[in-house]
Amino acid sequence: MHVIATAGHVDHGKSTLVRRLTGMEPDRWAEERRRGLTIGLGFAWTTIGGTEFAFVDVPGHERFVGTMMAGVGPVPAVMFVVAADGGWMPQSAEHLAVLDALRVRHGLLVITRADLADPRPALRQAREHIRRTSLGDIPSVIVSPDRDLGELKERLTGLDLPHPDPAADVRLWVDRSFTIDGAGTVVTGTLAAGTISVGDELVLGSRTVHVKGLHSLGRQVPSASGVARVAVNLRGLDRSAIRRGDALLTPSVWARTALADVRLTSSELPGSLVLHIGSAAVPVHVRPLGTHAARLRLSVPLPLRIGDRVVLRDPGRHEIAAGADVLDIDPPPLHRRGDARRRGADLGSAADLTMFHLTQKGFLRPEHLRVLGLPEPDLPTAGGWYIAADRTAAVKSAVDGWDPLRPMPVEALRQRLGLPDVALAAAFAERAGFTVHEGHVDTGDRLPARVRRAVDQVVAHLRETPFRPPDADRLRDLGLGRREIAAAVRTGALIRLAGNVVLLPDAPGRAAKILTGVPFTPASAGQALDSTRRVVIPLLERLDALGVTEHRPDGTRVICETSDQ
Template identity: 55%
Template structure:
């Protein structure tokens, strides 16, 4: 299956086009049908070129931009509609800005209402606006030629990158409701991974079970990305989950409330904005780090990984402020003088140095490759590891010189001196160094008591051997 979202100004015919393509009206709400205005996300599907295509229909009115962003956030391609009668309009511009901020690269421009006026001016203006965005030189079809629209849709599908169906599941929820006799149901666009009936997933730290699974109105045993899915979940009340939440593979996602991001098309940002990622919309505090990066503090934690994309919107000014790409989900503190300037320079390169030492599971949760030297469950930078070994050897040597009568350096003290994050790393670090470990202490090889102390100890031993029952004397 393939999933495509619509975009475009209000009343330019997005829902009508989907009805003509699929035979289904995507508008779900009675108010939408009464007013002839899309308010929330709608859904329809059909077969194009022998392949199933699901459409997410988004509202075009400015008041419902948040709903629009929830629909396009997890979707890889867009069907952008512009009416020949009105041409390029304000919400055409905002929708395109949002798509550019999200980095959407695959799309089809459809000119509607071309039977009422010459479509060429609308085509020319739209192409001009698209050219400078991530969508670039998109193909164009006129809505009156439905076969051409289908042909271009098939070509669009051919250009989409294959999804990773073995990836960890993170389903951004766009709807939740209750079905009598079944319980809680959530829907969303599955962008990566595979979901099966009986799977155990996680929501807000709580395990839930996939009781039943549907896609395009059909019961399924298994659905792989990319797909529209509806999950009947056991162990969750409908009121405990909603749009912007996730259900995901347990134990492999990191909920973070502070991230460093790269910025796209950003000027000076206000301190208070809203972060849109997936189907979520979360207020954030913004601290710009140069012109190309920022630190965001989220009002609510989200399961984010390095490489995730989203956008910042200014609801007060009704505009998209910037596109973002997550660069770090565990950013360092910036309290030291000059730390913010150094961090801005690092983030300005568009990448962040991975941790020198981290558990492989933590790297997976952060969205980072496990490159480096494996040490048990850990992945370490080889140079960093060699430096820790040298530091540990020197620390033990110094300790022995300063504490010549001690049985050895406590292992916890050595861990701190060497700069290791966990005690379990000490045995592999010390392996091959020749250092001796016994009774929770470490000492240089062949370490012995100083001569004066050894002489005194021998004298006491001889005295005790000669008179073992003699009382000690003051």
């Protein structure tokens, strides 16, 4: 299927042209048909030369540019309409600026109403504007009511449009939602890539939803692959829970972020703009990072990936401020003087984004790269992780002072390095030529006998009640003060979360397994773990730091399915 947006000025006959091509009325509202003014997004479809075409007719009036962008955002091609008797208009320029900011590269220029004026001046003028944008020298055709549309149809079937990966992760930006009696809630959008099938489990915001039915071009279908216009019937979801700009997602492989570093097409931007991607539009605060980079703080988290193309618009001035490429959806904090300038320089020199992020973070799993939207590097993994070459030296520093005649407990090394996974710690140790051991930690003669007996009692207590550790008074009665607890942590017998809250080394992983499957608050996590707020709060903070948990917009957390803690 080819999905094409129709853009141009409000009076240039876009809707009439779509109506003639498809035999369908794209203007859904009586007010639109009465005034001859497209207000919302119109949809129509037909088959030309054996190829299915779906048209998204977008508003041309300047008051509805936000709606226009919601329709154009996920669409790979455009039919740009200019009237012979009207020529190039301010709204034509604004629509073209949107398409250029989105880097739309495929399209067709159509000069309409050739019966009312000589079409050649409008054609020449439009070509001059369009060829300076991402569309370049696109094909053109002249139409009028007294001409058949044979040449236009030939040009449409001749468009060489990209073929996205049907196995790609689904991100369907919702542009409409409605309710059908007896069927329930239906959402529509342009599926840019991937495949949706009846029975699929998808994610919408913090909810898991199920595909009850699927339609494409007015027909019920078992599945649909991008690029395609689809209507998805969702089970158990009220329409009031959905708005334009929401996205249906493949579970567990998308990260919703409110912070992103981007590369810009413009160096001068105001501090407050609106970010457009797909059908979403959210206010953002812009922090410059040098000349052509910026950090965007989104008012609402969105499911973004590195490589996404977004548009920044100034609604007050009714103009496109910049197009931008997303370079990072989990950027580092900027605390010190000069951090912003250095960050901008780093981003500007990042040629291979996968290696850039591996170097920045030190280690990444294949599933982490998928969430970021990056291809896997041509490197071997160690313990299931890609490791940056310069991070091995960190192991030698971390084990400095450890008795080289005794292997270090791998959990102790993991804690010293602040790593999210013991397998990663073992891989680091192997690279550094340092021996570690796994399994039960033998405190042996590493601790004085008195301390060892006290620690053994704490370990026995925690094996019975893993998330109800002894309180400070009990630890003091056992003779375990700050120094003794620190020694037990060094041996790998215990971990310390905060103050005198101690747990067994496997407690974070055990907690993650118990909490997997449903969103939770600190209170509900405490109930599930049979624990108290004193323990649950620092434990959840530890899971946050390890990247095991994901925060949802409603204030709850969930355990990331890619975590193996």
